[in-house]
Amino acid sequence: MRRRKRTVCLWCRRPLSDNGKRGKSMSILDYTAVELSDQIRRGEIKVVDAVEAVFAQIDGREKELNCYVTLQKERALEQAKIVQAKIDAGELSGPLAGVPFAIKDNMCTKGTRTTCSSKILENFVPAYSATAVEKLEAAGAVVIGKTNMDEFAMGSTTETSYYGVTKNPHNAMHVPGGSSGGSAAAVAAGECFAALGSDTGGSIRQPASHCGVVGMKPTYGTVSRYGLIAYGSSLDQIGPLAKDVRDCAAILEVISGRDEKDSTSMSRENGQGTDFISALQEDIQGMRIGIPRDYFGAGLDTEVRDAVLAAAEVLRAKGAVVEEFDLSLVQYAIPTYYTIAAAEASSNLERFDGIKYGYRTAEADNLHAMYKKTRSEGFGAEVKRRIMLGSFVLSSGYYDAYYLKALRVKALIRRAFDAAFAKYDVILGPVAPTTAPKLGESLADPLKMYLGDIYTISANLAGLPGISVPCGTDAAGLPIGVQLLGDCFQEKKILRVAYTYEQAVKRG
Amino acid sequence: MAKEYETVIGLEVHVELATKTKIFCGCSTAFGGAPNTHTCPVCTGMPGSLPVLNRQVVEYAVAVGLATNCSITQHCKFDRKNYFYPDNPQNYQISQLYLPICRNGYVEIETPEDDGLKRKRIGIHEIHMEEDAGKLIHDDWEGSSLVDYNRSGVPLIEIVSEPDMRNADEVIAYLEKLRTTIQYLGASDCKLQEGSMRADVNISVREMGAAEFGTRTEMKNLNSFHAIMHAIEGERARQIDLIESGEKVVQETRRWDDQKGMSYAMRSKEDAQDYRYFPDPDLVPVYISDEWIARVRANQPELREAKMKRYRESFGIPDYDIRIITDSKHMADLFEETVALGAQPKKVSNWLMVETLRILKEREMDAQDIGFSPKHLAALIALVDQKAITTTVAKEVxxxxxxxxxxPVAYVEEKGLKTVNDESELRRTVEQVIADNPQSVADYRNGKEKAIGFLVGQTMKAMKGKADPTGVNKLLKELL
Structure with a gap:
């Protein structure tokens, strides 16, 4: 049977005839992931062509930007053929089929080295893939490479990588943010159509904001952490970095769900399901949006503040009820986060010891010396700093004063959000105090870098979903993002608000 | 006058649980297997792997807790114990420190005293669940060490007693009690030699009547009851010597060398590691509902005391036999199943008490290694009852x-071991024996009654044991 040629995009319902993107100057790279997949399923574009287009872009820009630690063109081209055959046979029909993807290098990929941007895992090739990667590939995504990041996701600039810094595609003098800076920069530079990142304290949302793309951290437990090399296990979540809100929803829909291999992953039902694409409605009439005054105090750049507040006005104009409120406890979020994340990291990173895999020092006289030299040589400065910090807060005699107290503050922060979400559907605020800093500015002052996480880490401490959506640029042309936080399992609410905002801005 | 000292002993007993799969992954717990064949990314600590709790481990731990009168921690959690060693692939062991699954229990032990048995309660401080480590294999020739992770992630429970024991007899009685209880529950085979039950002994001494405990040491590497008894005696003497010579006992971990009958200091409290325990964020808290506890309780098998009571009431066999038979659940099951097949309890008991125990001892085997089936023991007893075979033949079979x-039925048939009831064949043989042994015949006739015993023996020998000795005796007397 001959299929009738569709006239509207299957996913965005936009009429295909007046797409505006369908003119002669239209490049494959201009499509979003969902649009590309639609074109592929309609036979307009071959998967191989999409992969080739991405690698052509990589050839042009990667040397300058350094988004990737590892590229796998051959494997991607082979995979493209397999996926194409499945699409042609009607076996693959989802919104990600045939889309070239990048994966942050802290997610295991079977047969492809996974380094966490660390020397200590320089030659580590996993025998298994992370569940999120498996799900993406099963949906027909083509993994083209592994993106650069801060070593073991510890950092906010992608400068702590052993494999060189990644640069911001909007201005190569600036960082892309981090730790998922490689993923954010690759999406922004057209070096992939979409990417996976991980977010422990803002590591998806902040680089998304700095690179002008959409990044989303789902509720803790939404995406399986199996195969994600842990930094702070109780805070880590995998999520998408993409060109728009629709792509984010489509990716999250594919990678979420209960996984028997991750005890902390959850099955979601009863209206809180993972059918995220269904949330893409331009309707926020009567939705209550709260703006925490605490997020607009000292340290927030005025250009960022103005752009974020302007975004709030757009939402008000679309019918939302927008008001300010006091969230409280915000000032405790940073010490709480760095105590808990470092404690967990100090234990999580113990397995990198030179015994079983990864880097081992060339020479050592005994076991203890081997451990010491391997780890001294294998880890970078920021990782060592956090391991020491974490070991300290867990030491006997200090456990109660630091770690236990941090857990109690975490519970209080969670309660402050409970109170906020009793009043509001969504909380709106900035993602980061400033736009992307210049290269080298942050590493000199780690404490200042830690303070830059102020607006993002609360979501991790409370397990909340959050999304960063572009809302303008500063005078230098660097992107600014607005952050929307929802209550646990309320991804659909923030997706709806984000989508409404995005559509409103697109129409001007 | 020499001072009198009291020994104060507490035990930490590790028991390997009898689950088919490991505590946090689906790998087999089977013993043996080529190195690193029962492994996966989880139990070899590969990056990104995550533990998932085996519910059966919780079930066994609860069963042991209930059988030892513990209260069950209904919201319990796992903690990480951080230390670097190559047998520990993650360099942390998943264990329980803050909220162990069972607390505040006790068991009752009996130790022999001048006038019978002394009963005593030994408190159980806690029972917690944890994972076993891998095994290091040192190659002295190559000067290298290899790691086998087959045991990594095998589930253990650690049973921590209160310092309630005062001598080696009580320690052995306590261990025996734990062992039979856990074996009855089917939670472990508890073999000390194979390491599925391991005991670390904490010992201190104090002057008789003193209120405070002395400084304790912890003794490791105790692989048998024999080693435990000797280590306790040795350590008691060592500590008393130190105190009497004005020195101090140092709190330390010591390793027992059973061959030399001595212990060596391993590490003192000063170089004790800081394990930096904290709740494992990869595992969700375990909630053990009232229903779950009730279900485990309902499925609890009859434990030894109850079984002994029932045996006394229904089988009419001596208390001594009951003790031995119920010492091993396997033997008790064998006994009951054989009786259920129609064999007389006393006869079954005799086979177990005499022949079975003799062979077990000769071959240094445990009662749980007994491999013959109740069906066959019942058949053997029936053969003797029917006089189809003689007792001598029965022992061979x-x-x-x-x-x-x-x-046994098929075997007796196949080997032609049936008692010869053919009167003429027996008569022929007896006549031949009388003819061949004139001296004995003469002795008997001259009033030496005992001589007939020799003649019976000769007849039995000629019949290859297949004759009924009573019948032979009768026939001999008749013919003489």
Missing amino acids: FEVMFAEDVD
């Missing part, structure tokens, strides 16, 4: 049955 679990 039993040896084979013990080793290979052969069907």
